[in-house]
Amino acid sequence: MKKDTSTEDKIREAARQVFLAKGFDGCTSREIANAAGENVALVNYYFRSKSQLFKIIFEAAMDDFILSMVQVFGSDKTLEEKMRIFIEHEYAFLEKHPELPSFILNEMNREEGCTMDHQKYFLKVAETGIFEECFKAQEEGRMRSISLSSIPLLIMSNCHYPVMAKNMLMQLHGMTSTEYDENLNLHKKLVSDMLVNFLFPQSN
Amino acid sequence: MKKDTSTEDKIREAARQVFLAKGFDGCTSREIANAAGENVALVNYYFRSKSQLFKIIFEAAMDDFILSMVQVFGSDKTLEEKMRIFIEHEYAFLEKHPELPSFILNEMNREEGCTMDHQKYFLKVAETGIFEECFKAQEEGRMRSISLSSIPLLIMSNCHYPVMAKNMLMQLHGMTSTEYDENLNLHKKLVSDMLVNFLFPQSN
DNA sequence: TCTTGTTTTAAACAAACGTTTAAAATCCTT
DNA sequence: AAGGATTTTAAACGTTTGTTTAAAACAAGA
Incomplete structure (x- = not known):
């Protein structure tokens, strides 16, 4: 059964919210992961790096x-x-x-x-x-x-x-x-x- | 013999330049110290903390x-x-x-x-x-x-x-x-x- | 010159950082 | 149900962070 929102999307949307509120320098990978309700490692699993996700x-x-x-x-x-x-x-x-x-x-x-x-x-x-x-x-x-x-x-x-x-x-x-x-x-x-x-x- | 510019002033001026260019989140204490040509510890010796200096x-x-x-x-x-x-x-x-x-x-x-x-x-x-x-x-x-x-x-x-x-x-x-x-x-x-x-x- | 207080240094601190790992859990096809 | 691939996890990695320490260097008066 597919989840209603994919983990990848959850991270993307959390990242958007956090990045726009605090900027690249003003937030951490863990903060984004927490906002998405997911594990830190998943940020890099789906997007390779904080910079890549930011881009x-x-x-x-x-x-x-x-x-x-x-x-x-x-x-x-x-x-x-x-x-x-x-x-x-x-x-x-x-x-x-x-x-x-x-x-x-x-x-x-x-x-x-x-x-x-x-x-x-x-x-x-x-x-x-x-x-x-x-x-x-x-x-x-x-x-x-x-x-x-x-x-x-x-x-x-x-x-x-x-x-x-x-x-x-x-x-x-x-x-x-x-x-x-x-x-x-x-x-x-x-x-x-x-x-x-x-x-x-x-x-x- | 007094120095022409005091260490405190050098740090203050370096901090101004670095903070204005990169913001509080975008720079480090060491970066400020280097810009002032001084030791990192002097930042806290004169200003107690990065936050205090920023203020x-x-x-x-x-x-x-x-x-x-x-x-x-x-x-x-x-x-x-x-x-x-x-x-x-x-x-x-x-x-x-x-x-x-x-x-x-x-x-x-x-x-x-x-x-x-x-x-x-x-x-x-x-x-x-x-x-x-x-x-x-x-x-x-x-x-x-x-x-x-x-x-x-x-x-x-x-x-x-x-x-x-x-x-x-x-x-x-x-x-x-x-x-x-x-x-x-x-x-x-x-x-x-x-x-x-x-x-x-x-x-x- | 010795003493006292101030300034500067290199080194260390714990915490947080981005990132990686390797095992566990889950999924999907057969 | 079994298998292999995918997804998720907790833990750890090496750095860098802000900050502190303790000793060294310096200044100045007695």
């Missing part, structure tokens, strides 16, 4: 992180609508995965640093046609003519940072977690308005 | 981090000018201390988490009179009426995130470090314009 988790997390952003681009809305939907979508996604931005950024800053398959992600974005759409909108004056690398940076800054800095800002403002989340919901609207007004100046 | 470094870093932001508020410029100077100031500060935002945020997200003396920092900000200045500007309609916690969040998002995400975005865009820094310099102007236009709508 799998990191790459899956990077997929989640990047691809969650891409899927909006393909729709048949105007750029301005896409922008608003994108931000809405990103805030909703981060509500479910609040540890993701910190995890990705930290692990990429590590010395034995993680790398990403940037071709893979670049292609995913390119094939939505969003680049051409932006160039056209910039030529026609519908969109502010700024570097195409600044646009995602503006969006990510205003979507990711508020989630990443939650613990610090809660303490700084003396807020509870739910208070912060409520403010975040209001902040989302500000971000949306600000970015749309800035990138599509005629839309006022 | 000192973290609190100094938090001071740098927060107080670098506060000192602009006290000047006698208009709010709009202060905003621009503040952003300029913050980008310049982060050019010298690019690891600081990641360090602070990560360590505050740790389980055995660091805390901050939020009263201390709140008072530092409050005594510049910036709160009253903002309230007045909002009442008079010179400044957009949004939550006073959203304003620093907007600024920090757009100043800190671009520095924190450098390694990731470099890889994603296939850029070199200097290319990224050049873009960042252009981005700074965008951020400045965007935030000023958003917060002081009449200034167009």
Whole structure:
């Protein structure tokens, strides 16, 4: 009789949870095994090493992180609508995965640093046609003519940072977690308005 | 004859450098001692424990981090000018201390988490009179009426995130470090314009 | 020079780390 | 039911961790 969840999957899921919460340096093989309710040796039996297991988790997390952003681009809305939907979508996604931005950024800053398959992600974005759409909108004056690398940076800054800095800002403002989340919901609207007004100046 | 730099200071400075680069979990006592060119035992001789030493470094870093932001508020410029100077100031500060935002945020997200003396920092900000200045500007309609916690969040998002995400975005865009820094310099102007236009709508 | 207190050293400590081993338990096919 | 492969276990491996020890080196006053 097959078990409902395989040991391999249990370890993978426990590893994901532990790695995302504490980072590679911040946890041990035994901690992952305990979280999975399994023996330490099974971690290496199924995944050869802590590093190997981490690599799998990191790459899956990077997929989640990047691809969650891409899927909006393909729709048949105007750029301005896409922008608003994108931000809405990103805030909703981060509500479910609040540890993701910190995890990705930290692990990429590590010395034995993680790398990403940037071709893979670049292609995913390119094939939505969003680049051409932006160039056209910039030529026609519908969109502010700024570097195409600044646009995602503006969006990510205003979507990711508020989630990443939650613990610090809660303490700084003396807020509870739910208070912060409520403010975040209001902040989302500000971000949306600000970015749309800035990138599509005629839309006022 | 007194040495030019005391052993205690050498260890403190090495610790700052190593902790900021790798975080508490990412380094060892021996690594710090080696960076200082001293014996491992001296770390505990002067600072009792790795944790104790870390606490000192973290609190100094938090001071740098927060107080670098506060000192602009006290000047006698208009709010709009202060905003621009503040952003300029913050980008310049982060050019010298690019690891600081990641360090602070990560360590505050740790389980055995660091805390901050939020009263201390709140008072530092409050005594510049910036709160009253903002309230007045909002009442008079010179400044957009949004939550006073959203304003620093907007600024920090757009100043800190671009520095924190450098390694990731470099890889994603296939850029070199200097290319990224050049873009960042252009981005700074965008951020400045965007935030000023958003917060002081009449200034167009 | 001897004494006292401070600083530095090499060595050791127990605990925890990632990983491996070898035997036990379980599974699946015949 | 027997067999061989797979999965799981407890124990151990050698390192590295943070920390402590005890002796050595040094400084400075009497």
